[in-house]
Amino acid sequence: MFDIIALKRGVKMNPKKNRKVIFHIDVNSAFLSWEAVYRLYHLGGHTDLRGQVSAVGGDMAMRHGIILAKSIPAKRYCIRTGETILEARQKCPDLILVPPNYGLYERCSSAFMKILRQYSPSVEQYSIDEAFMDMTGTEKLWGEPVSAAERIRRHIRDELGFTVNIGVSENKLLAKMASDFEKPDKVHTLWHNEIEEKMWPLPAESLFFVGRATAKKLEKLGIRTIGELAHADLDLLKAHMKKHGEVVWQFANGMDVSVVRAQPPANKGYGNSTTIAFDVTDASTAKLVLLALAETVGTRLRKAGVRAEVIGIGIKDCEFQYAGRQMTLVNATNITTELHQCACRLFGQLWDGTPIRHLGLHAGRVRDGIDMRQIDMFDDTDYEKLERRDAAIDRIRGRYGIDSVKRASFLHSPVDHMSGGISREKRSVDYGKVGID
Numbered sequence: 133m134f135d136i137i138a139l140k141r142g143v144k145m146n147p148k149k150n151r152k153v154i155f156h157i158d159v160n161s162a163f164l165s166w167e168a169v170y171r172l173y174h175l176g177g178h179t180d181l182r183g184q185v186s187a188v189g190g191d192m193a194m195r196h197g198i199i200l201a202k203s204i205p206a207k208r209y210c211i212r213t214g215e216t217i218l219e220a221r222q223k224c225p226d227l228i229l230v231p232p233n234y235g236l237y238e239r240c241s242s243a244f245m246k247i248l249r250q251y252s253p254s255v256e257q258y259s260i261d262e263a264f265m266d267m268t269g270t271e272k273l274w275g276e277p278v279s280a281a282e283r284i285r286r287h288i289r290d291e292l293g294f295t296v297n298i299g300v301s302e303n304k305l306l307a308k309m310a311s312d313f314e315k316p317d318k319v320h321t322l323w324h325n326e327i328e329e330k331m332w333p334l335p336a337e338s339l340f341f342v343g344r345a346t347a348k349k350l351e352k353l354g355i356r357t358i359g360e361l362a363h364a365d366l367d368l369l370k371a372h373m374k375k376h377g378e379v380v381w382q383f384a385n386g387m388d389v390s391v392v393r394a395q396p397p398a399n400k401g402y403g404n405s406t407t408i409a410f411d412v413t414d415a416s417t418a419k420l421v422l423l424a425l426a427e428t429v430g431t432r433l434r435k436a437g438v439r440a441e442v443i444g445i446g447i448k449d450c451e452f453q454y455a456g457r458q459m460t461l462v463n464a465t466n467i468t469t470e471l472h473q474c475a476c477r478l479f480g481q482l483w484d485g486t487p488i489r490h491l492g493l494h495a496g497r498v499r500d501g502i503d504m505r506q507i508d509m510f511d512d513t514d515y516e517k518l519e520r521r522d523a524a525i526d527r528i529r530g531r532y533g534i535d536s537v538k539r540a541s542f543l544h545s546p547v548d549h550m551s552g553g554i555s556r557e558k559r560s561v562d563y564g565k566v567g568i569d
Contacts, residue, residue, distance in 0.1 A: 156307035160316035162261030163201035186228035305388035332359030404552030405492030424551035433466035440495030448490035
């Protein structure tokens with residue numbers, strides 16, 4: 133109300149006084165940086181991987197052979213995140229490759245977030261190496277936005293040893309765009325009055341939410357830069373791209389009304405998938421993999437105190453062709469055995485006998501964990517007994533580790549009894565075998 137009255141009276145408003153201040157903090161080459169710092173400061177290493185043509189990559193023998201992170205010098209060889217190790221080595225035969233260590237990454241991410249929360253109570257973890265901060269109204273504590281950002285940047289570098297880029301703006305979208313400007317170890321602003329100079333000349337593909345497929349559609353419409361997208365006819369974009377066309381047009385004009393959420397929203401679904409180290413050619417082995425996935429998904433559902441009404445599976449064959457199917461349950465569940473039975477039923481309907489490379493299980497349409505099972509006079513399953521068994525196993529594994537209880541069917545099988553997500557070999561590294569320079 134004050135703003136309206138002031139405008140009517142001709143009082144000049146200070147735009148800086150009332151604007152939001154949002155930071156986006158992004159760790160530079162996160163996995164590689166964390167590995168480099170750990171080797172230098174904790175393992176007595178002498179070579180900084182960040183200055184070498186290096187990358188973090190999976191195990192080709194386990195068919196996880198892709199680039200997960202790369203150094204800035206590796207970018208000069210056009211090595212890209214997500215490409216295969218074979219493709220990367222063709223570009224640079226001398227590429228230094230180090231194995232992933234997600235246990236280390238989780239610890240580094242936790243320390244990173246802890247520092248951010250010292251500066252603002254409104255911190256939204258966007259991914260393992262990214263976060264948004266609402267810094268509105270903190271000027272008297274930490275100074276003007278750029279000064280505060282520089283202070284945070286130095287704090288992280290000095291205390292944790294790795295560097296970050298920080299984008300500063302009025303909303304999350306522009307802050308994220310700003311953090312992608314020149315790297316590493318930089319602070320960049322992208323206020324609304326800087327969009328035309330700093331953002332519009334960039335290629336359309338660099339805009340958040342514009343992937344390769346969208347960029348190709350835009351190029352067919354003669355749109356190659358963010359500025360051209362911002363000035364494009366909105367009706368034309370909606371005609372060719374529907375709602376997505378309107379979203380990217382708004383983003384190109386710097387429009388974003390999303391807020392920084394310190395508390396993450398509840399999960400709408402729980403899933404897990406695994407790439408198997410060998411081609412699965414028989415149904416019994418495939419169903420054993422599905423049981424391992426049901427173990428991990430069921431554990432997560434029970435830990436969250438929820439049940440799922442929809443169960444789905446996905447199959448990727450040796451030719452990388454994907455197929456999926458799902459079913460709606462009469463009664464929502466988080467019981468491992470029931471999840472597995474549903475997955476096997478779907479598998480029987482879906483699989484055509486082609487060798488399998490990858491399997492996934494998803495539980496969706498979740499609701500609270502209250503058991504309101506509809507009685508079926510033809511079903512004599514003791515669900516209460518199954519629930520008590522799962523609860524007991526969860527407690528034992530929580531106290532003594534996930535390998536403390538294992539189903540007999542996994543004893544002589546190459547299938548990990550709790551598969552999916554971050555595989556076991558990625559959670560830690562035997563540095564005695566790897567060797568540190």
